[in-house]
Each structure stands twice: as structure tokens, then as C-alpha cells.
Amino acid sequence: MNRKELNPDASPEAAYGARLRGLREARGWTQEDLADRTEYSSVHISAVETGRKPPTLRFSRSTDQAFGLTGTADTFERQYREIKHGALLEGFPEYVKYEARAVEIRLFQIGLVPGLLQTPEYARALADGDVQRGAITPEQAEERVSFLAQRQAALVRPRPPMMLVVMDESCLRHAVGAAEVMEGQFRRLVEVASLPNWVLLVSPCEIGARRSFNLPMNLLTMSDLSVVAYAESQLRGHLERDTAAVLPLLTAYHQLQAEALSQAESLAMIEQIGKGTP
CATH class of the missing domain: 1.10.260.40 (lambda repressor-like DNA-binding domains)
Known part of the structure; x- marks a missing residue:
């Protein structure tokens, strides 16, 4: 044969x-x-x-x-979904494999609510917007929303990871979808912040140049205490496993946390913006 x-x-x-x-x-x-x-x-x-x-x-x-x-x-x-998502940025499919096993996940996001915190309606509105622009097909939009739901489901484990999230203020002020979509998203943020394994902070605009990152940054701590970093631009993503390269990013994240609002102050800002209060 x-x-x-x-x-x-x-x-x-x-x-x-x-x-x-x-x-x-x-x-x-x-x-x-x-x-x-x-x-x-x-x-x-x-x-x-x-x-x-x-x-x-x-x-x-x-x-x-x-x-x-x-x-x-x-x-x-x-x-299969990684193959189907062949248009995903370089490095992201491999990153997701690490994400599903991480014991601690640190996220920083600009402009949009981080994917792991998005409601299905918010995620759908984003995907539909890309369909309207002709960037993806309706089938790809469906796959994208389903893929995100899988990532979120992977966080529900007997021993869930510790989640540390810093969102730039722009994430809250950038409207996605109809008003009820944003209302539901704000409710989701408040609910998540009440969970024992989540810390949710907002980086206010007034910190200016003291903000450590100008692009989204993900840092994963694995069970052996190694740290993996993932960052992306509009065109490509990069997964970094080299300790010498990752440790400065971890330091920068700690500095960012120090500049961010406390969780109580962050939730107050989320409530104010949700109500349309300046």
C-alpha cells in the first residue's frame, strides 16, 4: 500500500x-x-x-x-476553527492555546471592550460592522462570534484564571451598536468586576504620556510561572515567549496598574458614562 x-x-x-x-x-x-x-x-x-x-x-x-x-x-x-480563521492575525491562534491554559491573564485594551469581556450582542455588532465594510463575509462573522464564545467558555474551569484587566477610557466612550447593546455591555462589566477572580480597572485619559502601552497588550502567566506576551497592530500580531523580552512588558503593566483608577473609581466612571454623565 x-x-x-x-x-x-x-x-x-x-x-x-x-x-x-x-x-x-x-x-x-x-x-x-x-x-x-x-x-x-x-x-x-x-x-x-x-x-x-x-x-x-x-x-x-x-x-x-x-x-x-x-x-x-x-x-x-x-x-478547525483556527483553520477557518485563517485571516486572524499572525500569532493569535497560537496565543489562544496558551490563553486556555493560563493561570493568570493580564489584559490592556484601547478603543474596544476586551473580547473576553464582550457580550454576545457587542461582539455581534462589531462583526456586523466588519461585514458592512466588506472586510469579512457573514459566514466569517458567525465564526468570529462563535470563536469568541469558545474563548470565554474556556475561562470557566474548576480553578479559573485570575483576570486582571486595564481598559483605556476610550473603550467605554466608543459606542458599538445600538444604545441597548452598550447598556448591556456596561452591565456585563459591573457583573464581572464583582467576581472574586476578576480585577477591572480603567486607565483615564488624563494620565497622558504616563500610559505604558499605546497598543493592546496581553500577558499570560502559565502554571510553571513562565509569562507569555501577545501584542498586535492593525496588520499583524506577535507572540513572545522569551523571558528577557517579556519581563519589561510585565513591569510596564504593573506601572500601568499603578496609574489606573481603583476598581471602585473605575466602576463609578463606567456608571457615569453608561448614564451619559460627562
């Missing part, structure tokens, strides 16, 4: 297929064995493994069930 050698570095689809073959063979299953467990033909499985057919959401979920991966952090569904 001719066996095609796989190169997982060739493309995201090739990496998916190579992983599928690797897990199947590790269990001693033939393609026919996996076909019996997924309701797909062995021909279809062969085509996915060799990259001749792209995976689908239904196939990925069926495969996860066959391998017992449903509900874990490394599902084929997650890998």
Missing part, C-alpha cells in the same frame, strides 16, 4: 491531517476503524489526512468524539 508522507508544516490543513493520522495510528486504528467511529468513509478520512479535503466542523466534532477529545483544550474543533 502506498503511504503518502505528510508534512505538517506545509499548511494548517496539513498539520490537521498529520495530527489526525498520528492519533489514529497511536491507537492502532486503521482508516476503516476510524470511519466506523465517525460515520465517514475511509476514503474521506484518507483525503483529510493527506490534505486533499479540508476538514469541516461536523467532521471535527465527530472526530473529537471518536478520540475522546470533546471538551478538552486540544480538540479538532478548535484546530
Whole structure:
């Protein structure tokens, strides 16, 4: 039997297929064995493994069930969504894998409420805006909202991560969607701030040049206490794991926290802006 050698570095689809073959063979299953467990033909499985057919959401979920991966952090569904989100900024799909395992997450955001804090309505309004501009298709908008919901769900664990969020004041003043969308988003911020594993702070405009970052910044502390940083511009994202590069960013984040309003003051500002008070 001719066996095609796989190169997982060739493309995201090739990496998916190579992983599928690797897990199947590790269990001693033939393609026919996996076909019996997924309701797909062995021909279809062969085509996915060799990259001749792209995976689908239904196939990925069926495969996860066959391998017992449903509900874990490394599902084929997650890998499929990363392929589907091929337009995501460089580094972001890899960042999300770290995010799902982090024990502490520090976020700084400018202009928009951080994704992990967005309500479905707020996220939908953002995605719909991109559709109207022609930046993405309606299908991609649906995937984007679903992908964000997955990231948020990954935070709900027996031992949830500590969440430290600093939002620039502009996040609160930039209206997204109808008035009721913003009202619901403000309520969500207040609710989150009451949770024991969340700290929510606002960086007011008046701190000026003392603001440590001029771009969004994510810092993840892992279980081994290593720290991973992720930052992005309009065009690309960058995941940084080198300690020498990450530690100055961690220091800058601590300085930003010191300049931000307290949580009580931050919630008061959220309430004032929510009511339309100057």
C-alpha cells in the first residue's frame, strides 16, 4: 500500500491531517476503524489526512468524539476553527492555546471592550460592522462570534484564571451598536468586576504620556510561572515567549496598574458614562 508522507508544516490543513493520522495510528486504528467511529468513509478520512479535503466542523466534532477529545483544550474543533480563521492575525491562534491554559491573564485594551469581556450582542455588532465594510463575509462573522464564545467558555474551569484587566477610557466612550447593546455591555462589566477572580480597572485619559502601552497588550502567566506576551497592530500580531523580552512588558503593566483608577473609581466612571454623565 502506498503511504503518502505528510508534512505538517506545509499548511494548517496539513498539520490537521498529520495530527489526525498520528492519533489514529497511536491507537492502532486503521482508516476503516476510524470511519466506523465517525460515520465517514475511509476514503474521506484518507483525503483529510493527506490534505486533499479540508476538514469541516461536523467532521471535527465527530472526530473529537471518536478520540475522546470533546471538551478538552486540544480538540479538532478548535484546530478547525483556527483553520477557518485563517485571516486572524499572525500569532493569535497560537496565543489562544496558551490563553486556555493560563493561570493568570493580564489584559490592556484601547478603543474596544476586551473580547473576553464582550457580550454576545457587542461582539455581534462589531462583526456586523466588519461585514458592512466588506472586510469579512457573514459566514466569517458567525465564526468570529462563535470563536469568541469558545474563548470565554474556556475561562470557566474548576480553578479559573485570575483576570486582571486595564481598559483605556476610550473603550467605554466608543459606542458599538445600538444604545441597548452598550447598556448591556456596561452591565456585563459591573457583573464581572464583582467576581472574586476578576480585577477591572480603567486607565483615564488624563494620565497622558504616563500610559505604558499605546497598543493592546496581553500577558499570560502559565502554571510553571513562565509569562507569555501577545501584542498586535492593525496588520499583524506577535507572540513572545522569551523571558528577557517579556519581563519589561510585565513591569510596564504593573506601572500601568499603578496609574489606573481603583476598581471602585473605575466602576463609578463606567456608571457615569453608561448614564451619559460627562
